[in-house]
Amino acid sequence: MNSFINESNFLKGNNAEDLASKFGTPLYVYSEEILRNRMHNVSQVITKYPYTANYSVKANTNINILKLAIEENINCDAMSVGEMTLLLKAGMPEERIFFVPNNVSEDEIEFAIHNGIMTSLDSLCQLERYGEVCERLGLNEDDNARRCAVRINPGVGAGHHEKVVTGGKKTKFGISESDIDKIFEITKKYNLKIAGINQHIGSLFMEPTPYLEAVKNILRISERFGKLDFIDFGGGYGIPYHKLDDEKDFPMEDFKAKLEVILDEFVEKVGYVPLFKSEPGRYCVAEGSFILSRVHAIKENNGIHFAGCDCGMNVLVRPSMYDSWHDIEVIRDGKIVNRENLKTLTVCGNICESGDLLAKDRELPEIKKDDLLAILDTGAYGWSMCSTYNSRPRPAEVMICKDGSVKEIRRRETIEDLMRLF
Ligand SMILES: Cc1ncc(COP(=O)(O)O)c(C=O)c1O
Numbered sequence: 001m002n003s004f005i006n007e008s009n010f011l012k013g014n015n016a017e018d019l020a021s022k023f024g025t026p027l028y029v030y031s032e033e034i035l036r037n038r039m040h041n042v043s044q045v046i047t048k049y050p051y052t053a054n055y056s057v058k059a060n061t062n063i064n065i066l067k068l069a070i071e072e073n074i075n076c077d078a079m080s081v082g083e084m085t086l087l088l089k090a091g092m093p094e095e096r097i098f099f100v101p102n103n104v105s106e107d108e109i110e111f112a113i114h115n116g117i118m119t120s121l122d123s124l125c126q127l128e129r130y131g132e133v134c135e136r137l138g139l140n141e142d143d144n145a146r147r148c149a150v151r152i153n154p155g156v157g158a159g160h161h162e163k164v165v166t167g168g169k170k171t172k173f174g175i176s177e178s179d180i181d182k183i184f185e186i187t188k189k190y191n192l193k194i195a196g197i198n199q200h201i202g203s204l205f206m207e208p209t210p211y212l213e214a215v216k217n218i219l220r221i222s223e224r225f226g227k228l229d230f231i232d233f234g235g236g237y238g239i240p241y242h243k244l245d246d247e248k249d250f251p252m253e254d255f256k257a258k259l260e261v262i263l264d265e266f267v268e269k270v271g272y273v274p275l276f277k278s279e280p281g282r283y284c285v286a287e288g289s290f291i292l293s294r295v296h297a298i299k300e301n302n303g304i305h306f307a308g309c310d311c312g313m314n315v316l317v318r319p320s321m322y323d324s325w326h327d328i329e330v331i332r333d334g335k336i337v338n339r340e341n342l343k344t345l346t347v348c349g350n351i352c353e354s355g356d357l358l359a360k361d362r363e364l365p366e367i368k369k370d371d372l373l374a375i376l377d378t379g380a381y382g383w384s385m386c387s388t389y390n391s392r393p394r395p396a397e398v399m400i401c402k403d404g405s406v407k408e409i410r411r412r413e414t415i416e417d418l419m420r421l422f
Helices: 016-023 032-043 063-071 081-090 106-114 124-136 176-190 211-226 253-268 282-288 318-322 415-419
Strands: 027-031 052-058 075-078 096-100 116-122 147-151 193-198 230-232 275-280 287-300 303-309 327-331 343-348 357-364 370-377 395-401 407-410
Touching: 016 027, 016 287, 016 370, 016 395, 016 407, 027 032, 032 052, 032 063, 032 282, 032 395, 063 075, 063 081, 063 407, 075 081, 081 096, 081 106, 106 116, 106 124, 116 124, 116 193, 124 147, 124 176, 176 193, 176 211, 176 327, 193 211, 193 275, 211 253, 282 287, 318 357, 327 357
Parallel strands: 027 395, 052 075, 052 275, 075 096, 096 116, 116 147, 147 193, 193 230, 230 275, 303 343
Antiparallel strands: 027 287, 287 303, 287 370, 327 370, 343 357, 395 407
């Protein structure tokens, strides 16, 4: 692939240089078409049985993107009161929200209960706390809020970096299979009913086998709970971050076919059909955005050629935090520069940290001062992980709508915004 932006018709006739002059840089640019398309794909992962995809909103909480999830008929997972509030404000009905927190306070649990949001508890201690809140609120024995879920630690994990592997004996998440009897003691003590179980093995796998093995595992574990309303397999489907080198997509069709065989066997064995769920974040939004960044300086330090731009680690932290790869396209005078005559370059940001690198020793077309860079696949864990480090206001976000019009979906933060809290 020579240019994702051109080949996916991302800009729909808009010019990158015009966007940069109108909205400034760094700028998160989204494609409504790609976002809708990926959200639709995840809604079709299981078609034979009752199924909902829950978009894991931590990947991107822009309220306009949450509205797309509502329209594309996918539900959502939230991790905090902030995420639940954003979802409610976006218009997501409470029964389509699943609160999947860890280590939360009574107030946070109470918020979910008051808003009629199903909660999954991630430890025996949190389950007990949930029971205590129900008692304190004086809920009737048959109150809907006495129905909750538990997150199981599947004992195995997978992912692109040790920091995103969330299943496995050594991670902080979920309740071990060996503690299931203790779950029943707590539910009995507080008149709780386990309506469903969930898990999440980790983030960004391109090969479905570990996920499918984890599905088999949680289905086996589910039998300990009798008839459940729902079983949630978690998220983690990867996207091709090396797309300019022709990396293949996550093999969705193959995955769906294999998953269906596993579900057929389960349903036949247990004789009932629960609602199945998944929790994809990255897959829904990552490819639907790139960051437009202006190059402000070029320099050579001891043989290393640096291109310094305004996309620092405060704007996109993934490369510094996880050594993540983001493909980069170079734009000069509004046109993508062909990927030929490549040079070894290190692309860095404007933050006072030596780890503020977007790409190290990368083969790229020559970059000149005032060029624009398109940093690809930044829709997931991009803006949602932004910070104001070095007192830099956070960037604006714009959406290229299906009809080619451009909508500012979050204005750029200002220095006054930063001052407001003092
Ligand atoms: C509990 C839970 N569910 C879902 C996700 C979404 O993962 P991904 O964005 O890789 O699909 C995460 C990510 O960390 C998570 O912790």
